[in-house]
Amino acid sequence: MSSSSEPNAGLIETRLTNPTTTSLILLFTSLFYLLFQYHSIRKPKPLPPGPKPWPIVGSLPELYRNKPIFRWFLSLPKNTSRGVACVRLGGIHVIVVDSPAIAREFLKKNDAAFASRPVTMATEHSSGFLTVAVNPWGEQWKKMRRVLASEVLSPARFKWLTNKRIEEADNLIRQYSGNIIRKMMFNRRYFGEEREDGGPGKEEEEHVDALLGVLSMMYAFCVSDYLPWLRRFDLNGHEKAVKAAVGVVNKYHDPIIEERIRRWRGVGGGSPPPPQELEDLLDVLVSIRDDDGKWVLSEEEIKAQIAELMYATIDNSSNAVEWALAEMLTQPHLLERATSEIDRVVGKHRLVDESDVPKLNYIKACAREALRLHPVAPFNLPHVAMSDATVAGYTIPKGSHVLLSRVGLGRNPDVWDDPMKFDPGRHLSDDAQGEVDLMETELRFISFSTGRRGCVGVQLGTAMTVVLLARMIQGFEWSVPSGMDGVVDLAEEENSLFLAKPLEAHARPRLDNVGLYMK
DSSP: OHHHHHHHHHHHHHHHTOHHHHHHHHHHHHHHHHHHHHHHHHSOOOOOOOOOOBTTTBTHHHHHHSSSHHHHHHHHHHHHTSSEEEEEETTEEEEEEOOHHHHHIIIIITGGGGOBOOOOHHHHHHHTTOSSSSOOSSHHHHHHHHHIIIIISSHHHHHHTHHHHHHHHHTOOSSHHHHHHHHHHHSOSOSSOOOTTSOOOHHHHHHHHHHHHHHHHTTSOOGGGTSGGGGGGOTTSHHHHHHHHHHHHHHHHHHHHHHHHHHHHOSTTOOOOSOOOOOSHHHHHHHOBOTTSOBSSOHHHHHHHHHHHHHHHSSHHHHHHHHHHHHHHHSHHHHHHHHHHHHHHTOSSSOOOGGGGGGOHHHHHHHHHHHHHSOSSSBOOOEEOSSOEEETTEEEOTTOEEEEBHHHHHTOTTTSSSTTSOOGGGGOOSSTTOOOOSOOTTOSSOSSOOSTTSOSOHHHHHHHHHHHHHHHHHHEEEEOOGGGTTOOOOOBOTTSSSBSSOOOOEEEEOOSOGGGGGO
């Protein structure tokens, strides 16, 4: 047996050690490995988790079953526990983010890929895609961004308009935020006649209501934005409402703008009048020329950009201040600390002005905390993916809309200790000399956003918010009215993030110089 098996063993050994056979084995092994690696690399990353979409319409039916819609969207990243969620509406993927780390991947690491804005029915009517904030990425956006940064919201222009802002701060009455931007833009406090008590008349109230109406519908998850063929039916009445609100805004803006253009540029293409002195931002926009002496902005661009600046400034500062005061009334020691800082930095012989802002760190910490805990809107303005991208290990298809959750970021328990507590001290540096900034570059909450589409009006927004809050605290001792049993209702509106009930508080003058209240 052993002698007869030896030839077979030798044959097997010869076959296994044949050089050609060995090379073939190695070649096939290598090819198999490379093929495996190729498929591993080419295997697409998954979409972020989210509700399973229906064919064609995606999750649009959920918009009718979950009202208010924005609160359903706010809940999605929490439901996935991943800090990000994906909802398909029609043919568009909507990505919702409440993780600061993932938000930074979108707007810092991959900022260039997400620098556009979606085209929607409301932004078409409100801007004509001629402006900065809501315009998709392109040459028109670049042009208007240059104009705003260099001519309208530059540090030099900000300083030039100081007196107009202080004038409105000295008249600290209703609709302060609207009054400031209107004074800067049109050199007037109100449209129409003011009331006997100095407050806004019916025309001004109509104007502000229209501005707020446009804002509420700007990115309101309108069904036709995801299924454009439905737009002709205006199923939920969004387009009719947007047109009406924009029409009111234009009714007040357009005659002033048209008259100013005639004054600066002449009538019917004739010779323009001699150079005039600039009085406000409208003059600035109308009078800009290029190196060849041609007017830089068309009448349509001027109208659209002025309206957008009004939308952008009408409510953020006042909302933050109202919430800050409401929260501080529930913790009187916060008001005491804020008052002490103002008395130390400014005193009682004059009112707070913008030059005091750098030194009022605790006041800024209170404003910053209000922006964190009580943002004016549930999401930042949406970003659009201009190409396929991979973020946080997930595929983000080209054309996706990316929403950073202001609420989810600012109240994220993984980032903030006791996130629902109003605690300005969390924003103060251990370094007593460190200056507090309302800007949050790390996207732990959103005040002015960041990146290419970040707000260019940070300096203006900061000044408006801090001076308003500081003067309210400097000028008055605040307390809860006796009929409210010492309780301030901090509930939010169901359909917005505003206070459900306007803040009611007892204000007692605390400055000795009565004249300061009579400006």
